[in-house]
Amino acid sequence: MTSVSVDPSGEFLTLRSKKSTYRFHAIWLRDNANDPETRAPGNGQRLIALRDIPAETRVMGVDLKGQTLGVCFAPEGKVISFEVGWLEAHAYDTAQSTQRGWTAPEIETWDSKLMCDVPTGDFAQLSRDSAARSFWLGQVCKFGFGKVVNGPVEDGALFNIVDLFGYVRETNYGRHFEVRTEVNPTNLAFTGLGLQAHTDNPYRDPVPTVQVLYCLESSAAGGENMVVDGFAAVKRLRQENEEYFDVLADHCARFEYAGEAGVCLTSRRPMIELAPDGELIGVRFNNRSMAAVTDVPFDKMATYYAAYRRLGEIIDDEAMEVTFRLYPGEGFVVDNTRVLHARKGYSGEGTRWFQGCYADKDGLRSTYDAIRRAHSLEAAE
Amino acid sequence: MTSVSVDPSGEFLTLRSKKSTYRFHAIWLRDNANDPETRAPGNGQRLIALRDIPAETRVMGVDLKGQTLGVCFAPEGKVISFEVGWLEAHAYDTAQSTQRGWTAPEIETWDSKLMCDVPTGDFAQLSRDSAARSFWLGQVCKFGFGKVVNGPVEDGALFNIVDLFGYVRETNYGRHFEVRTEVNPTNLAFTGLGLQAHTDNPYRDPVPTVQVLYCLESSAAGGENMVVDGFAAVKRLRQENEEYFDVLADHCARFEYAGEAGVCLTSRRPMIELAPDGELIGVRFNNRSMAAVTDVPFDKMATYYAAYRRLGEIIDDEAMEVTFRLYPGEGFVVDNTRVLHARKGYSGEGTRWFQGCYADKDGLRSTYDAIRRAHSLEAAE
Numbered sequence: 158m159t160s161v162s163v164d165p166s167g168e169f170l171t172l173r174s175k176k177s178t179y180r181f182h183a184i185w186l187r188d189n190a191n192d193p194e195t196r197a198p199g200n201g202q203r204l205i206a207l208r209d210i211p212a213e214t215r216v217m218g219v220d221l222k223g224q225t226l227g228v229c230f231a232p233e234g235k236v237i238s239f240e241v242g243w244l245e246a247h248a249y250d251t252a253q254s255t256q257r258g259w260t261a262p263e264i265e266t267w268d269s270k271l272m273c274d275v276p277t278g279d280f281a282q283l284s285r286d287s288a289a290r291s292f293w294l295g296q297v298c299k300f301g302f303g304k305v306v307n308g309p310v311e312d313g314a315l316f317n318i319v320d321l322f323g324y325v326r327e328t329n330y331g332r333h334f335e336v337r338t339e340v341n342p343t344n345l346a347f348t349g350l351g352l353q354a355h356t357d358n359p360y361r362d363p364v365p366t367v368q369v370l371y372c373l374e375s376s377a378a379g380g381e382n383m384v385v386d387g388f389a390a391v392k393r394l395r396q397e398n399e400e401y402f403d404v405l406a407d408h409c410a411r412f413e414y415a416g417e418a419g420v421c422l423t424s425r426r427p428m429i430e431l432a433p434d435g436e437l438i439g440v441r442f443n444n445r446s447m448a449a450v451t452d453v454p455f456d457k458m459a460t461y462y463a464a465y466r467r468l469g470e471i472i473d474d475e476a477m478e479v480t481f482r483l484y485p486g487e488g489f490v491v492d493n494t495r496v497l498h499a500r501k502g503y504s505g506e507g508t509r510w511f512q513g514c515y516a517d518k519d520g521l522r523s524t525y526d527a528i529r530r531a532h533s534l535e536a537a538e
Numbered sequence: 539m540t541s542v543s544v545d546p547s548g549e550f551l552t553l554r555s556k557k558s559t560y561r562f563h564a565i566w567l568r569d570n571a572n573d574p575e576t577r578a579p580g581n582g583q584r585l586i587a588l589r590d591i592p593a594e595t596r597v598m599g600v601d602l603k604g605q606t607l608g609v610c611f612a613p614e615g616k617v618i619s620f621e622v623g624w625l626e627a628h629a630y631d632t633a634q635s636t637q638r639g640w641t642a643p644e645i646e647t648w649d650s651k652l653m654c655d656v657p658t659g660d661f662a663q664l665s666r667d668s669a670a671r672s673f674w675l676g677q678v679c680k681f682g683f684g685k686v687v688n689g690p691v692e693d694g695a696l697f698n699i700v701d702l703f704g705y706v707r708e709t710n711y712g713r714h715f716e717v718r719t720e721v722n723p724t725n726l727a728f729t730g731l732g733l734q735a736h737t738d739n740p741y742r743d744p745v746p747t748v749q750v751l752y753c754l755e756s757s758a759a760g761g762e763n764m765v766v767d768g769f770a771a772v773k774r775l776r777q778e779n780e781e782y783f784d785v786l787a788d789h790c791a792r793f794e795y796a797g798e799a800g801v802c803l804t805s806r807r808p809m810i811e812l813a814p815d816g817e818l819i820g821v822r823f824n825n826r827s828m829a830a831v832t833d834v835p836f837d838k839m840a841t842y843y844a845a846y847r848r849l850g851e852i853i854d855d856e857a858m859e860v861t862f863r864l865y866p867g868e869g870f871v872v873d874n875t876r877v878l879h880a881r882k883g884y885s886g887e888g889t890r891w892f893q894g895c896y897a898d899k900d901g902l903r904s905t906y907d908a909i910r911r912a913h914s915l916e917a918a919e
Binding site: 182184197204212247248250361409414417436453454455466470527531 | 549561563565569578581582583585587588589593628629630634705734742743744745747787788789795796798799800801806808812814815817825826827831832835836839840847850851854899900903905911912
């Protein structure tokens with residue numbers, strides 16, 4: 158049985174539903190009105206600014222009919238309807254997560270046990286079937302990476318992967334970059350050396366939030382790809398030693414890449430990035446482009462280096478890593494704010510030719526959410 | 539007179555130079571070694587990871603010759619040279635900024651008094667003269683926006699502006715978007731309505747960090763462009779009321795845009811974004827795309843709304859705004875993480891045709907820094 162009461166001040170109302178009891182402020186309710194004068198019916202954008210709503214806005218009266226709550230606001234004398242389900246879904250009178258390093262409910266951290274169950278999509282199916290695409294994108298959101306198999310083996314095929322969800326982020330490396338052995342490489346990624354697991358381009362701000370790597374030739378020995386869940390690594394660090402977690406979250410590292418003419422990229426960002434309420438939202442880890450750290454006070458630098466070392470050890474732990482070999486026509490997409498990637502060393506015998514490019518996560522999440530929204534609308538019809 | 543001493547523990551050394559006295563940890567010095575085994579001579583990337591440096595690294599001895607300091611590290615027995623000037627420039631044994639909302643020294647906040655001195659570059663000069671381009675980019679970094687005049691009046695001319703410093707960030711709006719009156723707009727920006735000063739696309743994560751707007755036709759009455767320094771607005775808010783500043787910095791807002799098929803963009807980020815050490819690094823403000831705020835506890839929601847209202851009033855204050863009219867062949871570049879932009883309403887009489895696109899700040903800053911580096915190398919030769 159749902160019921161509503163208004164505080165005598167008119168500043169908030171209290172909604173008691175089957176689910177719970179929530180209070181909502183008058184100004185919050187008025188600002189979130191969904192009537193056609195407040196929000197454009199077609200595109201949902203708010204037509205007014207907060208300046209158009211009186212600061213002294215109060216709830217004058219309420220009228221609950223079934224699951225629809227009518228609220229009358231003073232001094233405007235405006236009546237707005239809210240669905241009880243919408244209010245419950247947007248309630249803020251709730252317990253907030255407080256432990257630093259919490260992650261959103263849609264995220265599932267993992268370790269090497271995921272090896273048997275790497276999220277994988279078939280290129281043709283992903284291209285034609287939006288349900289399959291939605292499922293695969295959901296896996297990428299959940300685990301921070303996903304493989305694609307049975308794609309075309311041709312120059313530029315990686316752009317077909319990006320087309321599944323978003324847009325290429327062009328950089329000084331081009332719209333895409335070639336990953337094969339070079340004699341005078343401008344970047345170590347273009348040698349046959351093994352690379353420690355890392356996130357790409359931490360010297361960029363914003364970093365590219367998605368990376369795509371795609372295999373066109375792979376007959377050289379070695380060169381397997383590895384991924385490590387940076388969020389799992391950081392959570393493990395915190396479990397082992399909270400001070401280590403805090404020192405990496407509370408101070409900025411510095412990153413730099415200036416290895417070619419006309420390029421001088423620098424950034425000042427923490428290795429562990431938290432939202433103001435402690436949500437873990439990003440990891441930056443890259444030994445090659447880490448610059449001198451100058452934003453840690455002298456008294457904390459020894460702890461900072463111990464924490465940086467321990468995080469590296471956790472990342473290097475085989476129990477954390479998922480390894481797979483990509484064959485021509487296969488690629489993977491990685492959330493570059495969360496999942497580190499690496500490759501094993503490979504020999505000059507035979508060939509290894511990958512192409513890589515960057516894209517952004519907002520496009521990926523938008524595509525995923527839009528397909529789900531369309532499917533739920535269809536289901537409701 | 540420069541002198542150096544080593545702590546008996548070997549954990550750090552103390553450098554006394556004309557400038558000041560600084561301590562440096564052994565592990566920090568070793569990690570920042572610049573010898574060809576530690577860093578690749580060509581591209582400057584670090585060739586080793588922290589795991590390759592013993593945790594028990596100590597300074598065994600030092601040898602100062604002029605302005606070059608030789609340091610011998612145990613247990614590797616490795617001797618590395620450091621320039622005293624480099625050490626001074628990267629010293630971390632210093633007082634750190636502690637007041638929340640501090641800004642980097644290269645940033646200068648402004649108000650309407652900047653109107654007489656809007657940073658402006660001539661398109662032809664910017665294109666051919668790297669010193670002029672560097673000066674203009676420096677102004678954009680300092681003030682967060684800059685005008686370009688005397689550009690070509692042709693479809694796509696805005697891409698020539700982006701070519702001066704970086705790369706287009708393609709989104710669901712395309713590589714560029716048209717800004718002219720539409721009958722059934724998917725976005726309010728495409729109507730003749732005046733818009734409150736805002737940052738673009740806060741529902742994207744990462745937001746596009748640079749926006750370019752370029753004028754191709756402008757015979758309609760009104761439609762002037764305005765910019766407001768979001769950093770100045772936020773600093774003023776803090777001066778007036780620290781609690782208001784804190785509540786907007788300490789809690790995430792929510793933003794959403796789902797106004798067209800296949801698009802469902804959402805983000806959870808604060809209006810005032812700080813680095814972990816309190817540096818002001820971003821402002822998000824957009825009444826049209828603000829979604830229901832659900833990450834502020836009930837007890838703070840009234841203060842949150844009062845702070846949001848006050849920030850809006852400061853942004854709307856004419857004393858904060860710089861207004862200019864763009865004519866065909868003129869455009870402006872704006873740092874979308876800092877400077878809000880707006881346009882006055884315009885009438886349907888005559889025409890108003892702008893093109894807009896997004897780009898990223900790391901490319902802009904890289905180009906600026908690379909030109910300066912090249913010029914200082916030339917000057918040194």
